[in-house]
Amino acid sequence: MKILVVSVHPDDETLGCGGTMLKHLKNNDELYWMIVTKADESIGFSKEFISKRSNQIEKVTKEYGFKKVYTLNYLATKLQTIDFSKLINSVSRVINDIKPEIIYMNNRSDVHTDHQVTAKVLISCTKSFRYPFIKKILMYECISETEMSPPFSENIFIPNVYSDITNFIDKKLEIMNIYESEVQKPPLPRSLDNIKALARYRGASCGVDYAEAFMLVRERF
Template identity: 70%
Template sequence: MKVLVISVHPDDETLGCGGTILKHTKNGDEVYWLIITKVDYTVGFSEKFMNDRKEQIEKVAKNYNFKATFNLGFLTTKLHTVDFNNLMESISSVVNKVKPEIVYMNNRSDIHTDHQIAAKAIMSATKSFRYPFIKRILMYECISETEVAPALPENIFMPNVFSDITNFLDKKIKIMSIYESEVQQPPLPRSLENMEALARYRGASCGVDYAEAFMLLRERF
């Protein structure tokens, strides 16, 4: 089975579905990673940070044993300035190259504007009549982005699919630790402790110790 995991920013994949990725690779599935944005000095990042981020991406990819990693190279925090067709076609080219049966993507109502714009482009780049090989599309939650969206009905993350990651939580947290600059200290949301707490809460929703939660967008049997 071919699986495509889409991250608007590196670390989204680990926060949202790191345990599920590890489960896929253990089951022998081919898992591919698509990163939409990059850091750059033009948006305020130092050369050291950029080099560190490159090394982090390589380490994370190795830990997940991704079959291949694609990076579209759009500037982080600047997706609102990108031509939408260009963004959509860039995503579509990777989708057509991989031909995944399962796609994991960012939640469409996260507080981060990059996530919102990318989600629209991803949904356009995975239409059923143009990409018939896709059987399942799932949106994942990113702690610090999903739960802090304005409390409006259209922004609610309503999970209806749960993945048991009890056997993979420790490694998920270890991988998240690679992103040193992204890990926060309690009580801030993106702490390792809060990642475990969310997994425990999602696990309680489906009767396991730890789980990741998703919103199913489309499924074809």
């Protein structure tokens, strides 16, 4: 089975579905990674940070056993300035190259503008009649983005699919630690304690020790 995991920014994949990807890896599924944005000096990132991020991506790629990584290289925080049709073309090329059966994407209501734009693009360019090979699309939650969305009904993340990651939670946290600049100290949301606490809470919602939660966008079987 071919699986496409979309990260608006590197680390989204681990926060949202790291344990689930490790399950896919154990099942010998083919994992592909699409990274939409990049850090760049023109938007305030240092050469040192950019170099570290590149090394982090290489390490994470090995941990998840990604068969191929697609980097779209749009500037982080600037997606809303890019022509929408250009974004759709970029994403569509990747999808057509892989022909994935399952796509994991960010939640459409995440508070970060880059996340909102990416979700809109993905929903726009995964129409069933154009991409009949796609069997399932799931939106993951990204701690510090998903729960920070305003409390309006159209923005609520309501999980209806759960993945038991009890056997993979420790490895997920280990991989998250690769992104050392993104890992925070409690009580901030991206601390390892709170990432684990969210998995514990999601597990309680579905009767297991630790879980990741998703919203089902579409499924055909």
